[in-house]
Amino acid sequence: MNRRDFHRHVVGIASVAALDPGSLRGLMPGTAERRRQVGLQVDGARLSENLQSLAAIGRTPDGAAMRVAYSEADLEARQFVTELMRKAGLAPSVDLAGNIIGRRDGTVSGLAPLMLGSHIDSVPQGGHYDGPVGTLAAVEVAYLLEENAIQTRHPLEVVVFQNEEGGKTGSRALIGEVRTAELDLETASGRTIREGIRLLGGDPDRLDEAQRPPGDIVGFLELHVEQGAVLDRTGTEIGVVEGIVGIRRWAVTVTGAANHAGTTPMDQRRDALLAAAGFVQEVNRVARAVPGSHVATVGRIEAFPGAPNVIPGQVRLSLEIRALTMDRIAELFELMRREAERLGEETGTSFDLEGFYESHAAPTDERMRRLVEAAAEELGLSRRRMPSGAGHDAQSMARLAPVGMIFIPSVGGISHSPEEYSRPEHIEAGANVLLRTLLGADETLP
């Protein structure tokens, strides 16, 4: 079947009769009938089974995923996925950064590849969905294409990025962002990143060569569990990710005058905590007053000297703002900074706001968002546009190529925990959206 026929099939107007019957192995009775109605679908049972097999690697007695990058479990899991890639007709290799890339040719020579994938390493005591869902769905999509002898215009690259949880090392290496000093950092495995890259089959001394030049990839797609509760709470099946938010963090120091809480009248105080409390409220007020999906958080606070009978002379707190553009972050920060200045004047205190962390925003590509929406529409799935508050490999990839990202619900929004869970039907739905988005991108991207 050529690409054009296949596309007619996927959007539900081609007959299942056009499929090679030999590729239908493993389908349950009734599946062919269902396909006839809605078009080509991934094999949800197979995907589920593969997820279970992967979850067994490095699983702790209490059910957590203990598969940190560069651990024995990570190596074993990579071997498992490499075997799956081979079965799916992908030609796997390891790049100089230690990422696994399974390649499949396209029909048009000279086109840059479409890349899809995620990661399989976990945080310590993590869950079984963050990473594996997107990785194994990408392999499943390739499997399906192979089974159905469908060839895309662009070559495909299914990627397993290494050490996502420990700092997105694999994807950041593709954009030349991994500094030499970083290589000597010890990871949760006990190995340094340098040792880890070598262990995976990469070459830390030639990391520069792992970089992909602009234009080297035509587009990148990632399916991932939401890791938040928006989809679950709103009963939405598909999140159309508008981008990975940028993050800026500030260390805020409020300085007043420490004094005896018994002998200092209310009107003679320069209470740093009173000023800080006003600031916490203004941060919230400003974030809500400005329309958008951004968030602002004060997560840490401490008063000094910190005794019940001493008026706080100093308060230290953290401010974090996340938004889809760095300009929005700057705008929100400026409004908050002005409130801090006003509060300082009112309370006889001073505010010092010092930036200590910045992570750039990575908007997804509008064409990709529309393809994701169209895929969900065709499959009858509910969907909503939303930012990704968490970081992902797609964030690095957005520097290289147009990126699309698909979220599926996390039950209760729980993540980075053995309690992390996404329902099989949502995983299957997400993989089907990934499939259709890929084919749409293959048709529309140059």
Add this chain to the structure above:
Amino acid sequence: MNRRDFHRHVVGIASVAALDPGSLRGLMPGTAERRRQVGLQVDGARLSENLQSLAAIGRTPDGAAMRVAYSEADLEARQFVTELMRKAGLAPSVDLAGNIIGRRDGTVSGLAPLMLGSHIDSVPQGGHYDGPVGTLAAVEVAYLLEENAIQTRHPLEVVVFQNEEGGKTGSRALIGEVRTAELDLETASGRTIREGIRLLGGDPDRLDEAQRPPGDIVGFLELHVEQGAVLDRTGTEIGVVEGIVGIRRWAVTVTGAANHAGTTPMDQRRDALLAAAGFVQEVNRVARAVPGSHVATVGRIEAFPGAPNVIPGQVRLSLEIRALTMDRIAELFELMRREAERLGEETGTSFDLEGFYESHAAPTDERMRRLVEAAAEELGLSRRRMPSGAGHDAQSMARLAPVGMIFIPSVGGISHSPEEYSRPEHIEAGANVLLRTLLGADETLP
């Protein structure tokens, strides 16, 4: 000179000629003339000299007072004051609690004594005025009476309370408040209170007998440095203490829901810190809105888990309210508790307020306050009524007898520090007010 004649003298209508010239030793030229104008006055130079001698005992190389209760320096200082008492015509003894009491007979048999005094122990690395000023001024008053052969109606007791800074042990023993378990607490000296009492010449096994029954003392007067900045800032010479404030403290726990700061939209948060910030502001607002000299303070705050990228699920903070009556504290707390309830409803959080400390308010006696005011008036000293935000031995004594308390300014409000300082002219003025108040009380109390 009998008491009546003396009283005329003190209020400035008697002539200095009535004094025994032999008692004027140590006076500088011109002092007799000054006395003629304003009536009998304490010897400021002698008081100052005695304060300096006491300050030398236990002084560290960098000038701090290191005279914690039960230390060698404390013992030496007690010996010094005992000698001074003898010179002042007081008969010193040590009671069963280890307090030094210097007694002087009155003219009317069967009257209960008037007591005046303070403490001489210091905090570690303390100052030279907190305690010594009131103690040595009381001795100076006795000295002056002795020099001028003035006898009061009531017997006098000049007291040096032991271990004020370590828990008001001496004065609390007089009201039977020192529990047996407390005796085994180790103090800053390294000795337990039990060992300390024995060292001072008391008997920890007979502490019950140290208790003074109601009516055993007709009144108590204490002169003390303010330890706050109210008098210094307002340029007031005398503080007419309305009472030692009561204190209640609560551990406040605000519980919301910890969540990922990136993936939880603003309108889906149950941010414990946002609620806590509202509470900090309400505590301040309520304290200021209700008229009075009370204070309310949040001195400690911490958010949990306390990471910049996690919405606080719990915040723990302290609430302290101090007021001249426990009813006022209860009233303020109730208003704050209601605000907490409202904030909890508004933010989807819950407040738990658990009391963990209580110290009862000790109002001074209105007759004593008026005597202090009259004394300041006669001496041409500026004065203001004010609460004592800090605790004092007078607090214990208020349970036994009508109490009067006089404050003099602390420069900059600094206390419990080597930087603590009160000007000699203020100390002298305070001692003169103490003298006149004592004589007024002697005349008016039964």
